[in-house]
Amino acid sequence: MSRHFTGGRLVVASHNQGKVREIRELLASFKADVISAGELNLPEPEETESTFIGNAKLKALAAAKASGLPALSDDSGLAVSALDGAPGIYSARWAGPSKDFTAAMLRVEKEMAGTADRSAKFVCALALCWPDSHCEVFEGEVHGTLSFPPRGTKGFGYDPIFVPVDLETTFAEMEPAAKHAMSHRARAFAQLVAACFI
Numbered sequence: 583m584s585r586h587f588t589g590g591r592l593v594v595a596s597h598n599q600g601k602v603r604e605i606r607e608l609l610a611s612f613k614a615d616v617i618s619a620g621e622l623n624l625p626e627p628e629e630t631e632s633t634f635i636g637n638a639k640l641k642a643l644a645a646a647k648a649s650g651l652p653a654l655s656d657d658s659g660l661a662v663s664a665l666d667g668a669p670g671i672y673s674a675r676w677a678g679p680s681k682d683f684t685a686a687m688l689r690v691e692k693e694m695a696g697t698a699d700r701s702a703k704f705v706c707a708l709a710l711c712w713p714d715s716h717c718e719v720f721e722g723e724v725h726g727t728l729s730f731p732p733r734g735t736k737g738f739g740y741d742p743i744f745v746p747v748d749l750e751t752t753f754a755e756m757e758p759a760a761k762h763a764m765s766h767r768a769r770a771f772a773q774l775v776a777a778c779f780i
């Protein structure tokens with residue numbers, strides 16, 4: 583049986599404002615007092631693992647141990663079929679230290695030039711860890727195709743080039759509630775909530 587989050591403060595082990603905002607919204611109806619690693623001035627550990635789940639655990643464990651509180655982390659990214667799953671766990675790193683996602687999206691477009699397969703997926707791994715090192719982990723995916731040039735101003739990261747299956751708008755053109763209803767993060771969250779929050 584999974585360990586439950588029993589209320590009180592929950593650290594979101596991320597310095598990414600876009601992610602922290604989405605996680606706050608996704609947990610809005612639960613008794614979690616969400617505080618970010620950035621607000622607690624926790625260091626950002628280096629992501630040295632080779633999988634989304636591995637990196638999610640590494641970040642949540644570091645935040646739980648440093649804060650003495652349960653910590654939730656999200657490791658996510660875009661996996662492009664024609665690029666053998668790249669940028670994958672390196673999605674944030676493709677944007678460089680200045681977090682320039684316009685440049686990262688251009689790089690995806692350039693590396694895909696000449697390939698016919700436009701399919702891609704977003705993957706989200708969640709890890710909820712406690713200071714005693716116990717972790718619960720979950721993974722969600724959403725499939726779609728990539729479309730250039732980027733369109734839309736909502737969302738973050740690679741949202742302006744990702745069109746989910748059966749839709750015509752990019753994630754960045756959708757209302758946040760519509761993205762939350764179907765995203766990789768929402769799917770991983772549904773599993774987390776069922777296992778640890780209800």
Ligand code: IMP
Nearest residue numbers: 656657658659660673674738739740741
């Ligand atoms: P990390 O999990 O902090 O290593 O970063 C994951 C990166 O993947 C983010 O910085 C974004 O570039 C990208 N990413 C993850 N989820 C999304 C999403 O919902 N929309 C757009 N980009 C995303």
